[in-house]
Amino acid sequence: xxxxxxxxxxxxxxxxxxxxxxxxxxxxxxxxxxxxxxxxxxxxxxxxxxxxxxxxxxxxxxxxxxxxxxxxxxxxxxxxxxxxxxxxxxxxxxxxxxxxxxxxxxxxxxxxxxxxxxxxxxxxxxxxxxxxxxxxxxxxxxxxxxxxxxxxxxxxxxxxxxxxxxxxxxxxxxxxxxxxxxxxxxxxxxxxxxxxxxxxxxxxxxxxxxxxxxxxxxxxxxxxxxxxxxxxxxxxxxxxxxxxxxxxxxxxxxxxxxxxxxxxxxxxxxxxxxxxxxxxxxxxxxxxxxxxxxxxxxxxxxxxxxxxxxxxxxxxxxxxxxxxxxxxxxxxxxxxxxxxxxxxxxxxxxxxxxxxxxxxxxxxxxxxxxxxxxxxxxxxxxxxxxxxxxxxxxxxxxxxxxxxxxxxxxxxxxxxxxxxxxxxxxxxxxxxxx
Amino acid sequence: xxxxxxxxxxxxxxxxxxxxxxxxxxxxxxxxxxxxxxxxxxxxxxxxxxxxxxxxxxxxxxxxxxxxxxxxxxxxxxxxxxxxxxxxxxxxxxxxxxxxxxxxxxxxxxxxxxxxxxxxxxxxxxxxxxxxxxxxxxxxxxxxxxxxxxxxxxxxxxxxxxxxxxxxxxxxxxxxxxxxxxxxxxxxxx
Numbered sequence: 261x262x263x264x265x266x267x268x269x270x271x272x273x274x275x276x277x278x279x280x281x282x283x284x285x286x287x288x289x290x291x292x293x294x295x296x297x298x299x300x301x302x303x304x305x306x307x308x309x310x311x312x313x314x315x316x317x318x319x320x321x322x323x324x325x326x327x328x329x330x331x332x333x334x335x336x337x338x339x340x341x342x343x344x345x346x347x348x349x350x351x352x353x354x355x356x357x358x359x360x361x362x363x364x365x366x367x368x369x370x371x372x373x374x375x376x377x378x379x380x381x382x383x384x385x386x387x388x389x390x391x392x393x394x395x396x397x398x399x400x401x402x403x404x405x406x407x408x409x410x411x412x413x414x415x416x417x418x419x420x421x422x423x424x425x426x427x428x429x430x431x432x433x434x435x436x437x438x439x440x441x442x443x444x445x446x447x448x449x450x451x452x453x454x455x456x457x458x459x460x461x462x463x464x465x466x467x468x469x470x471x472x473x474x475x476x477x478x479x480x481x482x483x484x485x486x487x488x489x490x491x492x493x494x495x496x497x498x499x500x501x502x503x504x505x506x507x508x509x510x511x512x513x514x515x516x517x518x519x520x521x522x523x524x525x526x527x528x529x530x531x532x533x534x535x536x537x538x539x540x541x542x543x544x545x546x547x548x549x550x551x552x553x554x555x556x557x558x559x560x561x562x563x564x565x566x567x568x569x570x571x572x573x574x575x576x577x578x579x580x581x582x583x584x585x586x587x588x589x590x591x592x593x594x595x596x597x598x599x600x601x602x603x604x605x606x607x608x609x610x611x612x613x614x615x616x617x618x619x620x621x622x623x624x625x626x627x628x629x630x631x632x633x634x635x636x637x638x639x640x641x642x643x644x645x646x647x648x649x650x651x652x653x654x655x656x657x658x659x660x661x662x663x664x665x666x667x668x669x670x671x672x673x674x675x676x677x678x679x680x681x682x683x684x685x686x687x688x689x690x691x692x693x694x
Numbered sequence: 695x696x697x698x699x700x701x702x703x704x705x706x707x708x709x710x711x712x713x714x715x716x717x718x719x720x721x722x723x724x725x726x727x728x729x730x731x732x733x734x735x736x737x738x739x740x741x742x743x744x745x746x747x748x749x750x751x752x753x754x755x756x757x758x759x760x761x762x763x764x765x766x767x768x769x770x771x772x773x774x775x776x777x778x779x780x781x782x783x784x785x786x787x788x789x790x791x792x793x794x795x796x797x798x799x800x801x802x803x804x805x806x807x808x809x810x811x812x813x814x815x816x817x818x819x820x821x822x823x824x825x826x827x828x829x830x831x832x833x834x835x836x837x838x839x840x841x842x843x844x845x846x847x848x849x850x851x852x853x854x855x856x857x858x859x860x861x862x863x864x865x866x867x868x869x870x871x872x873x874x875x876x877x878x879x880x881x882x883x884x
Binding site for chain 2: 464466467482486487488508511512525527531553555571576597599600613640642643658661687
């Protein structure tokens with residue numbers, strides 16, 4: 261275990277935290293259900309790939325689930341298909357047109373002597389009766405799921421014009437108080453599979469976030485004698501660095517778009533303020549100056565502004581900060597409680613937690629039009645995080661008293677539930693494109 | 695709008711029960727204490743330790759709204775280690791004054807004793823904002839002790855927000871139990 265520590269406090273390897281090496285696969289995968297799709301979802305048919313039944317992963321099933329989970333597509337069940345073409349020559353468009361299907365995906369999986377698989381697929385437009393695209397991959401067995409998500413990404417982009425985000429990952433905190441280490445930091449594929457635990461601790465882990473290149477994560481951990489520190493953590497090497505452990509709050513890290521700085525909350529000067537930490541030089545710049553609470557900073561894509569939560573007007577509201585002149589301007593005006601903002605990759609929408617009638621929901625503010633919409637109907641929603649293609653927001657909420665993750669499209673029309681089998685799941689952070 | 699216990703009424707309750715408030719209660723906040731380490735050096739030793747009798751607080755119904763200021767939560771000695779707060783508030787409740795004065799006296803008489811004040815919030819609202827709110831609670835308790843003359847070198851603050859609940863349910867009463875500052879001796883425990 262290589263630990264770098266340039267923080268003022270000497271590193272103490274607390275028994276509180278145990279690093280997990282390599283890819284420790286947990287059994288508890290997230291099971292995903294689409295609870296609400298678009299009424300105008302595009303009917304498609306993902307024909308079971310030839311040879312997929314005998315393969316360790318059924319790529320056609322993964323592709324179908326991905327496209328379904330986006331809410332943009334309505335897959336035709338295989339048992340309803342009038343014919344099951346294996347390739348272009350077997351496609352009978354009429355069989356699908358009578359069922360209202362607009363696109364067909366066919367494919368095959370062939371075991372290779374080298375141990376891997378050859379995976380081919382083709383996408384057909386039923387109305388125009390043409391092949392839109394076809395590709396072949398030769399992955400090892402361990403990458404079959406990656407290839408399936410890559411195919412979903414390609415098809416999604418071909419049909420919607422928006423890059424797919426199926427090959428991304430979700431980082432989140434789990435809490436299971438019956439576990440020896442109740443607090444765990446994990447990530448999984450965007451479909452909930454292949455869970456990897458990267459940190460287990462007896463003390464809280466909070467506010468996980470990705471570096472812009474997706475190679476590192478930052479988070480708050482109370483592992484050091486119950487006191488908070490902000491850590492960076494390289495996922496491949498498991499090298500960790502405690503970058504902030506000042507007196508008081510060390511919280512809410514967020515990586516700058518260029519990957520060189522962290523915005524974070526420190527109360528070292530008396531009360532919570534937003535700071536900017538240069539990761540390489542350790543230079544610390546204070547950005548806010550107010551006796552109210554300032555916290556939960558999030559960079560805007562331009563790298564020149566942050567949005568954050570502040571109580572300077574009484575209750576929490578969202579403010580925008582220019583990091584060069586440190587000027588601050590209020591952004592949210594609806595209701596008495598707006599907090600924990602995130603921003604879409606194009607900078608157009610803010611998503612944040614909004615309280616209405618005692619309920620906490622995810623709201624979306626269009627910064628261009630100035631409109632604001634509540635897009636969830638659950639209660640106790642928190643920690644919204646936007647997918648790197650801007651299509652969906654994943655957030656934490658409660659289902660019968662247990663913390664679960666749900667996702668909703670930016671327009672609120674698609675809702676997806678990701679229930680966990682054991683313990684609480686919370687604070688999801690959607691990775692950048694990997 | 696949620697109704698809170700009238701502060702004046704709460705003060706009267708606290709005063710009315712002051713006579714018996716130094717008697718140990720079944721307050722489970724002391725359940726985490728290691729009894730073997732307890733010594734009799736406390737200047738506010740309970741008067742009748744052999745016959746602990748609960749103060750008669752049965753006439754005051756314990757509700758989520760008055761929980762933070764309910765006399766049954768505070769015994770006026772250093773045995774009480776949890777201070778509760780009203781919703782969205784960082785005001786130290788009057789019912790806890792005597793307990794905090796007992797801690798202050800102990801700390802002043804035992805300069806080796808050190809406290810960690812752990813601030814907590816209920817689960818409503820966003821997590822980092824709740825960390826900030828819970829810091830305000832520990833700071834309020836810190837300020838109370840400082841005003842009593844306790845040295846800042848004996849006090850340390852940590853803010854957990856909603857991350858370490860005492861009660862795991864989701865009712866108003868669970869939330870009332872979670873809005874708290876825990877007083878943890880890291881050295882020189884009474």
